[in-house]
Amino acid sequence: MKRSKTIVLAGLLFMLLASTACNPGYLGLFASIAGENDFRVDPTAAFKAASSSSLVQFNGKYYAALSRLWERAEADGSLWTVPAATKDYLVDSLVVSGATLYAAFRDDAGLSVGVLSTVDGSTWDSAALPITLGAGHELRGLLAANNLVLAWSEKFTAAAGDIPASSVYSLHYLAGAVFTAGPADLSSGLPHSLMWDGSNYWLGTGNGLYRGLDGAALAAVTLVGAAATASDQFSSLVYDTGRYFMTSSGGKLYSATDGTTWAVSQGPANTSFTTAFVIDGLTTDSYLLLGTRTYTASSTTYEADGYWQFDISDWIAGTALTEAIRSYDPIASRTNFDTSIGNSVIVRLAAFDTIDGKKQLFACTLGNGLWSNQRVDGTWAGWRRESDR
Amino acid sequence: MRLRIMILLSVACLGLQLSAEDAAPASDGLANTTVFEMFQPGDALLTLSAGTSLGIGFLDATGQFVPANLDPAVSIGLSLSIFLDNHWALGGEFSGLFFTTIADRQYFCAPFAARLTYAFDLDPFAISPFVALGMAVNVLDDMRSLNPLVRVGSAFTWRFNTEVSYGLNLDCSLIPEIYADPAYQSHALFLFGATLSATYHL
Structure with missing residues (x-):
């Protein structure tokens, strides 16, 4: 009898030890x-695998550039559709300025149609806004901040002999209903961001920054502590209440208080940042979200890692970006992050306040569709896949 | 994949039935005229079962019951019980449960346990409540864990002939995963299983 009890107790002890000792991981x-x-909505395969380059809120709806122009009502659970008015066009980028939505369209043959606008989201201009592109230039995209709308074009020069392929970029700013030529043929690297800090407009490009009181006055800024290289280009620029943040494709985060003197935070090894986004207005904390992409270095490919999130409420410039200070809450639990967009290339992040007091956060991915996350009464619901059916 | 498993199990069950019919035609006449206990000491029952398992929910570390986030699983199982007398049987069981989570992840649970059964002889029927105590191997993506398992339930069987019975099995399982630090990660999973079975009376 005593022996039986010993066996039973030993068995229970083994089960307890096995239960507590065999659970590796975070x-x-x-x-x-x-x-x-549960984000198992049932989008079409095309929508599920879509890539999005831009997403805006306009006139009670969300609009996304997913090859075609897609729209969705703000109401929860609404589905994305292609509006009839623009169904025959491809869209490169979308911006909102004032009470107008602008989109850069191409036809199905890939030829630029130009920039069209709408004030109600359904009735578009009958003709593209006038723009005069330089010889060899093609319209590529739009950027907007405050009252400035910029269209940028690219002139590509193919490699020839010892001369490598290269591109130059020209800027055109919207004056009234006409795009006027701004700085031209810049060896600036890809224009990616435009923002307004309350005094100046700042244009972020692959190689540096341009600053000006308006589109015509944009001029290169001499940067201290930040320098791009061929393999480590600047990839995004954001401004948040006195702080400037800039990311690079080499996995660096730059921060500054004046936009010119930068402190660098080295990111995790073999990570490439695509975009930066600050989300604040959540009680007392602000969070910086840095999108990542799949990155190849020395013939080794490192998979994308969704986004890296940091609490920047008490950010100290130059702080190294390590796993130890990376956070997931309150926007998503680690499980939700890992099972949703944790392995996706994040191209763009955008957040909007809705008319019913919620905050709607979107993640535009490369090849993994659109995702959203909603904050209601102070609590984030977690990432969910957007759907078109 | 699951359809293939179900078809395979159906074929296996059918094969078990056919082989039993081949082996036992001579005893059918005796069964109608001879009074005997349905189970004798030393009898062994080999049971192959297939069905589904439902995640009832998790009991988390705060004592709250939260959804299991699991779709119904395909489950397959094999058990062997040896009768100690006319009612009590001791044996073991092994099963595999194939779940899909609501985030489209694959969760595999493989319980193995010792099983104590008491059989109520209602010839040609039998009701056999049981309790099983063992472990469950759990696999989710690249995560693995080995946790204790308690399962209670009952088999409701119909004796097709002296060697084969068919049955319905209902059970509830409890699989706790305990963390000392951080304790909030501790969760206990409750499962409800319903399977159909073919039992070969060895």
């Missing part, structure tokens, strides 16, 4: 399942 297996969100 999270319990059951806790991981319990923390999941």
Whole structure:
């Protein structure tokens, strides 16, 4: 009898030890399942695998550039559709300025149609806004901040002999209903960001920054502490209440308080940042979200890692970006992040306040569709896949 | 994949039935005229079962019951019980549960346990409540864990002939995953299983 009790107790002890000792990783297996969100909507395969370059809120709807122009009502659970008015066009980028939505369209043959605008989201200009492109230039995209709308064009020079392929870029700013030529043939690298800090417009490009009181006055800024290289280009620029942040394709985060003197934070090894986004207005904390992309270095490919999130409420310039200070809450649980966009290339992040007091956050991915996350009464619902059916 | 498993199990069950019919025609006449206990000491029952398992929910570390976030699983199982007397049987069981989570992840649970059964002889039927104690191997993506398992349930069987019975099995399982630090990760999973079975009376 005593022996039987010993065997039973030993068995129970073994089960307890096995239960507590065999769960490697950051999270319990059951806790991981319990923390999941149901995002199994049923989008079409094309929508599920779509890439998005820009997303805006306009006139009670969201608009996204997913090859075609797509729109969705703000109401929860609304589906994305292609409006009839623009169904025959491809769209490169979308911006909103004032009470007008602008889109750069191409036809199905890939030829530029130009920039069209709408004030109600459904009735578009009958003709493209006038723009005179330089010889060899093609219209590529739009950027907007405050009251400035910029169209940028690219002139590509193919490699020839010892001369490598290269591009130059020209800027055109919207004056009234006409795009007027601004700085031209800049060896600036790809224009990616335009923002307004309350005094100046700042244009972020692959190689540097341009600053000006308006589109005509944009001029290169001499940067201290930040320099791009051929393999480490600047990839985004954001401004948040007195702080400037800039990311690079080499996995660096630059921060400054004046836009000219920068402190560099080295990111995790073999990571490439695509975009930066600051989300604030959430009680007392602000968070910086840095999108990543798949990155190849020395013939080794490193997979994208969704986005890296940092609490920048008390940010100290130059702080190294390590896993230890990376956070997931409150926007998403680690499980929700890992099972949704944790392995996606994040091209763009955007957040909007809705008319019913919620905050809607979107993630535009490369090849993994659109995702959203909603904050209601102070709590984030977690990432969910957007759908078109 | 699951359809293939179900077809395979159906074929296996059918094969079990056919082989039993081949082996036992002579005893059918005796069964109608001879009074005997349905189970004798030393009898062994080999049971192959297939069906589904439903995640009822998780009991988290705060004592809250939260959704299991699991779609119904395809489950397959094999058990062997040896009768100690006319009612009590001791044996073991092994099963595999194939779940898909609501985030489209694949969760595989493989319980193995010792099983104590008490059989109520209602010839040609039998009701056999059981309790099983063992472990469950859990696999989710690249995560693995080994957790204790408690399962209670009952088999409701119909004796097709002296060697083969068919049955319905209903059970509830509890699989706790305990963390000392951080304790909030501790969760206990409750599962409800319903399977159809073919039992070969060895």
